[in-house]
Every structure is written in C-alpha cells, then in structure tokens.
Amino acid sequence: MQLWLIPALPLAGFVINGVFGRRFSKAVVNTVAIGSVLLAFAWALKTVLALGETPISEHNFDWIVAGGFRVGCDFAVDRLTAVMLLVVTGVGSLIHIYSIGYMAHEGGYYRFFAYLNLFMFFMLTLVLAANYLVLFVGWEGVGLCSYLLIGFWFHKKSATNAGNKAFIVNRIGDYGFSLAMLLIVVTFGSLDFNTVFAAAASKPQGLLSAIAMLLLVGACGKSAQFPLYVWLPDAMEGPTPVSALIHAATMVTAGVYMVARSFPIYLHAPVALDRVAQIGLFTAAFAATIGLAQNDIKKVFAYSTVSQLGYMFLGLGTGAFSSGIYHLMTHAFFKALLFLGAGSVIHALSGEQDMRNMGGLRKKIPVTFWTLMCAALAISGVPPLAGFFSKDAILVAAYHHAPWMYWVGTITAGMTAFYVFRAMFMTFFGEYRGHEHPHESPAVITVPLAVLAVLSVVGGFIRIPVWLEKFFPAAEAPEEFSLVVISVAAGLIGIALAYVMYIAKPALADSISSNLGGLYRLVYNKYFVDEIYDATVVKPVVAGSRVVLWRGVDAGLIDGLANGVGSRSQGLGGWLKLLQSGNIRSYATWVLFGSVILVVALGLVGAVR
Amino acid sequence: MDVILFLIFAIIAVVCGINVVVQTHPISSALSLIGVMGSLAVLYLLLGAEFIAMAQIIVYAGAIMVLFIFVIMLLNAGAEAKRGRSLMAQLLGMPLLVAFLALVSYFIQRLYPSTTLVQFGAFKGGTAQNVGRALFTQYLLPFEVTSVLILIAILGAIVLARKELE
C-alpha cells in the first residue's frame, strides 16, 4: 500500500510549480497544483477503504540508527489517521479549487500554489507519521509554510510581522514538544508510537505527567490555545484561502491530533489531562468574549477558531477523545466554509474587510449568503446540522467530568452563536454602508462553498464516534436529553440576541457598548494581551539582545578581543621598535650581551661534562 | 728565553692594543694597530707558525693597514670631538666587558690546565710546505671559495668607491 504516495504527490506539485511555475501559464499551474492534491485525496480514499481492523503501516527507510535507538521514516494508517487524511485532502482540494478564483488577480500566483502544495506535503507527513520524530518534521514544516503563506504579500510590513509572530510563538510550543520528545526517548528508549504506547502503563506517573504537559505546551503553540494563541488573529494578514486551510481546517488541528494520538500517555497522567480540559475551556470562553466586539470579519472568525479549538481540547481533556476528533472534522467543514465565504464577500467588495462598511449584501451575493448561513447555523449548534452533534457530545462529556465546565461551555456556545450571527447580520442585512459594487463570485469560488455547505449540513451524520469506537477506550458519556436541550437553547438565545441588537434595534448595540465603556474597550482590544506580551517578554528580550548581547558581548567582548589582539600586537611592536635605535654601538652592546650568555652556557656545559 | 720573549711581546701587544682604543686621532690608532700585528707575528713564530707569521706581516700589516691609512688620509679624518651619545654602550658596555673577560679567563683556567708548554721549535708543522699541502688538498674547496670571495670584494669596493667619485 504505497502510503508514501500520499504526501509525495503534493511534494511533486511543489517542486514542479516552484521551479518551473514562473514560466507556466495559469492553467498549467492550476492543473499541477490541484491535480496533485486531488490525486492525493483519491489515493487516501483508496487507502481508507482498504483499511480493515489492523492498521496499515509502511517502513520506508531507516533515518537514525544510533546504537540501540532507531528512528525510521515510518507511515501508518489507522482509523484516527483515516479521519485526518480525508479531512486534510478533501477540504484541502476544495480550498485549492477556490484559490483559483480568489488569487486570479494576485501576483505570485505560482508561488502561492507551490507553497500550498508544500503545506499539504508537510501536513500529510504529520498525519501519516508513525513516530514522534516524523510527526515533528511535519509539525515544523507546517509551521514554516504557515510563515511563508501568512507573509505571502511580503511587501506589507504588517504581513511579514504577522508571519514572524506566528513562527516565533509556534517555536515556543515546539520547544515544549522537543523537550517532550527527549523525555520520551529517555523514558521509553524509542519514539515509535507503538513502542511508546504499549509501554506507557508501566512507567512512573510523574514522568508521564511531565511528558504530557510538555506535549501540551507544543499543542498550545500549534493549536493557538492560551497563552500561545496570539499569533492566530494576526495570521489573518494572509490570503483568505490560507486562513481557511491552515488556520481553520488543518494546521491548527495538528495539536489536537497530536494529543489525541498520545492518548495512552494522557490516560495515565490524569493531572495533565485535566489541564488540557481546563486550558481548552478557558481559551474557548476567553476567545469568544473577544470575538464579540471585533469589527473585521476575518478577525471574528479567527477568534472563533481559537474558541472552537478550545472546545476540541475540552473534549479531549474530559476523556471524550472521539468527540474531540468529531468536532475537529465538523469544524473543518463549517469553519473553512465561513472563511471561504468571508473571502467571497471580501472579493465581492474588492478587498473590504470591515463589517461596519458592509450590509445588505443578501440580495447582491445570494450564493455566498446562503452557504454562509449554513455554516453559521452549524457553528451555533442548531440541530440537525453538523456542529450540533459534535459540540453536544463534548458538552455532555464535560458535564460528566465536572458540571461547572458544562455551564461555562454552554454559555460560550451562546456567545459563539451571538458573534457569528452578529457578523452575518452586519454583513448581509440592513442597508449597504459601503461604496463598492458588490458582485457575485465566479463558479470556482461558489462551487467549493456549496460543497462545504452540504457537508456542514449533513456532515453530522458521519458518525465519527462510532467509527472511532474501537480505537479510543470507551469513555464516551451517555447522552442526556436535558443537557442537549439546554445547550441548543443557549445557541438559539444567542441568535435571537444578535437579531435584536443588530436588526431590530440597531441603536441597542451602540448604547450597550457605550454604557459598558471600559469593559467594551477591554474586550475590543483583546484584553491588551499583545501589549502585555510586548512589555513583559518582547521588550526585555530585545533590550537584552541589543544592550547586553550586541553592545556588551559582541561589540565589546568579542570585537574587543579581536581588535585588542591587534592593538596589543601593535603596542608590543611599538615597544620593540625602541630597541632599534639606529645606533650601531647599542647593537654591539646587545651582541656582547648575547655572547656573554653564550660563554656562560658553554662553560656550564663544559663544567657538567 | 721563551718566557721572556713572550712577556715582552705580549706586553707590547697589550699596550698597543690599549693605544688603539684610547687614542683620539685615527692615525695614531692605525699605527698602534700595526704595532699589535707585529708583536703578534713574533708570537706566532714562538708558536711555530712561520707561514702565518709571514702572512701576518705581509698581508695584514703590509696591505690591510696600509689601506686603512690611505683611507684615513683620503677622508682627512681628524681627532674625535665630543663624547658619544650611546647610553646603552656606556652603561652596559663596561660591566659586560669586564664580565666577559673575567668569564673567559676563568674558563680558560678551569678547562685548560697549564700543562702544555710552548717552546720555540716544539711544533714543526707550521711550515709553508705543510700549510700549502693542507691548503690544496684538505681545504681546497674553501680555498676556491675564498678566491671568489676576494673577487666579489674587489667588485664591491670598486662599485662603491666609483660611484662616489663621479
């Protein structure tokens, strides 16, 4: 079963487009890029269909052989991988097709597709990996592609800054991941999933907790959980397809996948598992509050992504691993749709992103409107759309873990519904407040939107928990009807509230924001977290680098050493220069001196003899 | 007899040597140097080095010193004027010199006990015949090399001196 083909196809696309793309016409670039991803999807589908009870594994070559420690380039497909594979390649293909239309008028066309293909390669490597090191290769690679794609419009300072920020914050997470890997090697002697997970039960809990916490640090960096979430909103500087693919559907889910994959370690380290749930829940609520007040449509969805990722972590942390993965899948559908739809709106308005300049677009771009409505209903947890099933499963599990988590989660669900529908109402209803000429997007854009809309509606019926039943230990909580009702009600209340504030009584929104002036400003400015980081972390580091390391060590010490050697030699030379007086008689005196010493030496030698 | 001759000529040599150093006018130094060479020639004879003694008189005293005197005349060198200004030489020179002399004498005394006695006629190997034989057999290469050396010296002297006369 040629598993390596799955990542290799996009890699080939990257190489071809990257090297020759400049000379290709747009049609050729499209064919190469999208063809490679579609082929990868087809192959992945074939692999999944051929999957039976036992995982398919493939050992490609020995990478590291160092004494007793071996790491191979191993791929494996089991049920968890299957879900991820199909989501990544499927949603990825749709977004590739969408990009044809979205990036049609942009420069660097071939470069964009080349980077997208490279990203697919790394993401698929990450998903297919059968040991932590290959996973880490994919992990780092998607971070790199994220940086490249966020800073795609590299002429814009804000874009390159955002790219840097994403990469650096990711790096902090990667540091935790690397430490975790080192600990795993020390504890288990191998990085292979099978070896590690089989031996997990017998290792001391302290070690396992440490490993689990460090892995969590890595996951927080990649999946934008508190406190390492700050890069995701800024990542909206990249083109919208990038936001959809990387920062909604696939890359940010890598952390969730990694934690889910490592579930044997987490099951034996309950303290760490608890932390996962707490961080997830806190992030979900925290990000939702920020999303309430944002005016940029992409920023709203970005904070929504952070919040939904928090939900996934909550699911994982309460032991409902398959629910977390379930939500990962449904979230990929409706979040990608939300972003792509937002992209369609932005494209229709020729680049406008501020919702205060939108409105009344319902009639002007109907396809976009209806598909986005599906996504909005899905994310709000309205049955029977996809989001309802997955979010509900998580909330029920949360209740059985700790009831207060359920209540916070439900309120957050309400907030989710509120801000999404606020966005919908501000964008599509009322009077148009801008100056552009909105026009519907071409088919290459609307068809993927439609496909994703269908998936958002019916995707809930792909019963992932059942599919993954044998994989994860059965920790799924039984459904309780009352809990379901309450959470659905919360969603509906959110929608209603948004309707009231933005359609029925528009003035209400402004009056509330001015009455709660301080609170509003706090939320609008994202709780000044970025500013706090800047003051406490960034500035000291930069100051330290500049003053201590640059001026002190580099210029002072090292340059001083190098220059000092030079000037000392000069000084010494100047000294020795004085010996050369030009006076023959003093030279003669020196000669006499030397000869006296010689005589003494010879005499002594003679005396010894 | 040997002792008396040695002492006389040794004293002459030393006195003339001191004179070389002490006299202010170069011509006086040159004449004293000739005196030194003459007494050394006698001492060579006492040591049985006939050829060398003759060579000393002819070459050294006869040719080289004459050359010196010619140059002194040419340059119209007068008596030396004021004191020298080499601090190094003045400060360190005398002590070093004394040390040198003392050390060498000491070592000579230590290492070479006075058993060998020099008598006139005790060594008969310093004849011109012997020297010639050694010169043209054992020391042939240095001999040839020195001839080249002399040639170079002649050339050098001519070049240096000629430029000056133009």
Next chain:
Amino acid sequence: MNGVPLTWYLILSAVLFSLGIAGFLFRKNIITVFMSIELMLNAVNLTFVAFSFQLKQVNGHLFAFFVMVVAAAEAAVGLAIILTVFKNLSTLNIDEVNSMKN
C-alpha cells in the same frame, strides 16, 4: 720553566679581544671602530694558532689563514662603505649613521 704555558696565550688573546670590543663600543670614529674589529680578528687568529700548537696539527694555521683572507676582503669593502657614508653624511661619527632608527 722552559716554556710558556698555553693558557697565557689564550688569556692574552682574550685580553686583546676584549680590547677590541671596548674600542668597538666606546669609540665614535668609524675608522677606529673598524680597526677595533681588526684587533678582534687578530686575537682570534692567535687563539687558532695556539690550539694548533697544542693539537700538533696544521689546521689551525689554515683557519687563521682564511680569517686573514676574509679580513682583507672585509676591510676593502668596509672601507669603501665608509667612503660612501662619508660622501653622503659628511661625518665620521658612528652615532650619526642612524637612519635605521625606529
């Protein structure tokens, strides 16, 4: 005593050599310095011949001979240099030949 101890010759040689050094160090006139050098060479010649006597070989004589030859060559060239120096600097003071200073 019917002979002179060899060491006396050697000490005489040392004394003459030291006198040569003294002249070299303490005199200012170039020509006098040169003559002191000649004095040193003569002292060395005496040593050679003295040892030749002791070892009953003629090699020392040969050495002394070569020294003489070289001294002659050296005197010729050296005096030519002195003439040139005098031409350029108009002085016979050795302390003023100091363009190599520093």
